[in-house]
Amino acid sequence: MFSDLDFDVIQRSLPYLGKGMLFSLGLTLLAMLGGIVLGTLLALMRLSSFRILRLPASGYVNLLRSTPLILVIFWFYFLVPIAVKYFSGNSYAQGIGPFHSALIAFTLFEAAYYCEIIRAGIQSVPAGQSQAAFALGLTYPQAMVKVVLPQAFRNMIPILLTQGIILFQDTSLVYVVGLTDFMGAASKIAQRDGRLVEMYLFAALIYFILCFSTSYCVKRLQSRISPPR
Amino acid sequence: MDFSFLSQPAFSGGGTYLNWVISGVQWTLLVGLSAWVIALSLGSILGVFRTTHIAWLYYPATAYVELFRNIPLLVQMFIWYFVVPEIVPSALGSWMKQGMPMPEFWSAVLALGFFTAARVAEQVRSGIQSIPSGQTYAALAIGLTPPQTYRHVLLPIGFRIILPPLTSEFLNIIKNSSVALTIGVLELTAQARSISEYTFRTFEIFSLATLVYVVITLTVTLLMSQLEQRVRMPGYIGGGK
Numbered sequence: 002m003f004s005d006l007d008f009d010v011i012q013r014s015l016p017y018l019g020k021g022m023l024f025s026l027g028l029t030l031l032a033m034l035g036g037i038v039l040g041t042l043l044a045l046m047r048l049s050s051f052r053i054l055r056l057p058a059s060g061y062v063n064l065l066r067s068t069p070l071i072l073v074i075f076w077f078y079f080l081v082p083i084a085v086k087y088f089s090g091n092s093y094a095q096g097i098g099p100f101h102s103a104l105i106a107f108t109l110f111e112a113a114y115y116c117e118i119i120r121a122g123i124q125s126v127p128a129g130q131s132q133a134a135f136a137l138g139l140t141y142p143q144a145m146v147k148v149v150l151p152q153a154f155r156n157m158i159p160i161l162l163t164q165g166i167i168l169f170q171d172t173s174l175v176y177v178v179g180l181t182d183f184m185g186a187a188s189k190i191a192q193r194d195g196r197l198v199e200m201y202l203f204a205a206l207i208y209f210i211l212c213f214s215t216s217y218c219v220k221r222l223q224s225r226i227s228p229p230r
Numbered sequence: 231m232d233f234s235f236l237s238q239p240a241f242s243g244g245g246t247y248l249n250w251v252i253s254g255v256q257w258t259l260l261v262g263l264s265a266w267v268i269a270l271s272l273g274s275i276l277g278v279f280r281t282t283h284i285a286w287l288y289y290p291a292t293a294y295v296e297l298f299r300n301i302p303l304l305v306q307m308f309i310w311y312f313v314v315p316e317i318v319p320s321a322l323g324s325w326m327k328q329g330m331p332m333p334e335f336w337s338a339v340l341a342l343g344f345f346t347a348a349r350v351a352e353q354v355r356s357g358i359q360s361i362p363s364g365q366t367y368a369a370l371a372i373g374l375t376p377p378q379t380y381r382h383v384l385l386p387i388g389f390r391i392i393l394p395p396l397t398s399e400f401l402n403i404i405k406n407s408s409v410a411l412t413i414g415v416l417e418l419t420a421q422a423r424s425i426s427e428y429t430f431r432t433f434e435i436f437s438l439a440t441l442v443y444v445v446i447t448l449t450v451t452l453l454m455s456q457l458e459q460r461v462r463m464p465g466y467i468g469g470g471k
Contacts, residue, residue: 067401067447068440069408072419076440079432170302177412184304197312205301205309212300 010196011203014186021186022207028103028182029169035108036168037161040115045145047120058116065113071177077106078178103175111168118164122157123149159223166212166219173208183207233434241428251435254421255442261338261417262404268343269350269403270396276347277354278380291351298348303409306345311337311413338410346403353399357392358384390461397454401447418442 011018046058065073081102126149134144154161173184181189184204191200236248244250279291298306311334315326326333361384369379389396411420422439426432 064440064444067405067444069405069419069443071408071411072422072436072439072443075419075423076436079426079436166300170300173302173304174409176304184302188308191312197308198316201305201308201313205305208302208305209297209300213296216300 006199007196008199008203010190010194010199014190017190018183018186021181021183024100024180025169025172025182025184028100028107028172028175029165031104032107032111032172033161033165033168035104036111036115037119039108039112040119041150043112043116044119044123047116048123062113062116065110066117070110070171070174073110074103074106074174074178077102077109081105099175099178099180103172103178103180107168107172111164114164115161118157118160119153122153122160125156126152155226158226159219162219162222163216166215169215170208170212231434231437232431233438235429235431235434236438238429240425247425247429247435250421250425251418251438251442254416254418254439257335257415257417258404258407258419259446261335261342261407261410261415262400264339265342265346265407266400266403268339269346269399272344272347273350274354274385276351277358278385280351280355281358281384282376295348295351298345299352303341303345303406304412307338307341307409307413310341334410334414337413338407338415342403342406342410346399346406349399349402350396353392353395354388357388360391361387387463390458390463393454393458393461397451400454401450404446404450405443 043058043062046054047062049055049058081097085097130152131144131149134148135141139147172182175182176185176188179185187200187204191197236251237246239245240247240250244253276291276294279287280295282288314337315323317323318326330336365383365387366379369383370376374382407415407417408419410417411423416424418439422435425435429435
């Protein structure tokens with residue numbers, strides 16, 4: 002059954018796979034960072050008492066959350082070059098490169114998911130905290146930045162990291178537009194050398210080791226930092 | 231926005247482009263619903279195993295959940311489609327490659343079903359564990375066996391509690407069925423992409439596909455919230471007075 006397999010192909014292609022992994026990790030970290038920043042803004046908008054802020058944010062979040070990630074990736078591969086041409090005023094403008102297109106797609110997509118996590122986190126901070134901050138004379142931005150958000154983020158760190166692990170798994174979907182992330186590299190070598198079984202099992206193993214160990218660490222972290230109640 | 235291309239006969243046959251969209255929606259729903267049958271039944275069993283204190287049930291179920299949760303769906307899809315036929319006994323393998331009807335469809339259903347089962351299992355487990363343990367003690371005290379306790383007490387309450395997260399898992403399975411395009415299932419996203427390649431009406435067709443997904447989401451959400459209303463029990467989350 003495994004006798005005619007050639008696991009040597011993995012060793013031969015390690016540098017290429019490593020480059021792919023760096024792409025995946027870079028995309029994950031940057032999209033996570035951007036997603037959390039944008040998600041925080043969206044969450045504040047969704048919790049705002051102004052309808053003009055609340056409605057667009059809810060519309061955006063609900064729209065993206067009901068669309069498959071692959072369709073969103075296709076959308077951005079179509080829209081980003083148009084936007085670049087439009088904003089640069091140059092109809093011959095080159096795109097901004099596959100990495101940045103993917104980064105924009107993932108950031109905007111993940112922001113919708115991060116928004117919901119952060120909104121729940123902000124709502125989990127007792128209302129007395131923000132009332133006390135306002136009573137002390139803090140303005141809304143001060144109350145948010147100095148009182149509410151630090152407590153909210155402390156509660157949310159494990160969920161934000163778990164969402165990061167999901168995001169890392171999702172970055173494999175850039176395969177559909179032919180990018181060379183870890184999965185893209187694995188599948189290109191698999192097809193070039195006709196070694197599908199070895200490469201896909203190896204990719205599964207690597208993803209499993211990374212995601213399992215990270216989520217184990219997140220679980221440890223969660224039990225350590227969960228605030229006294 | 232000009233949607234008149236939808237009524238044009240498609241470039242490579244198969245009726246009009248509108249027929250392509252409809253066929254895509256049918257495949258999306260078919261893959262999603264078939265996978266949901268696996269996910270819900272297997273996930274419920276595994277979730278129950280994860281709440282027992284019987285080692286030979288608990289540990290295999292835990293291992294399953296960890297394994298299937300920590301490998302990306304795309305990789306699992308490729309493994310079911312490309313790898314499984316190679317590593318099963320060769321008679322079965324060659325049947326899967328040559329004799330089996332619709333290999334893409336069945337690989338996608340199995341991949342999506344077994345992947346989502348791990349997530350459903352975690353929801354079922356957390357639903358059962360959120361029931362106060364007094365319920366279990368009371369059930370055992372009136373003479374129910376442990377299986378009867380699950381059947382008549384824990385599962386009916388647990389499933390009501392987890393209806394909202396189960397709804398979003400079901401919507402996830404519909405959305406994730408788009409990953410099946412990587413192994414050649416012509417579901418909605420795949421059809422949208424090929425229509426955009428044939429007609430260059432990318433904006434219109436992607437908008438239409440997005441709209442269909444939104445409509446599916448809204449419909450399912452609406453139906454499930456009605457179901458929640460109908461099955462709610464007093465004294466539990468969403469149960470009213």
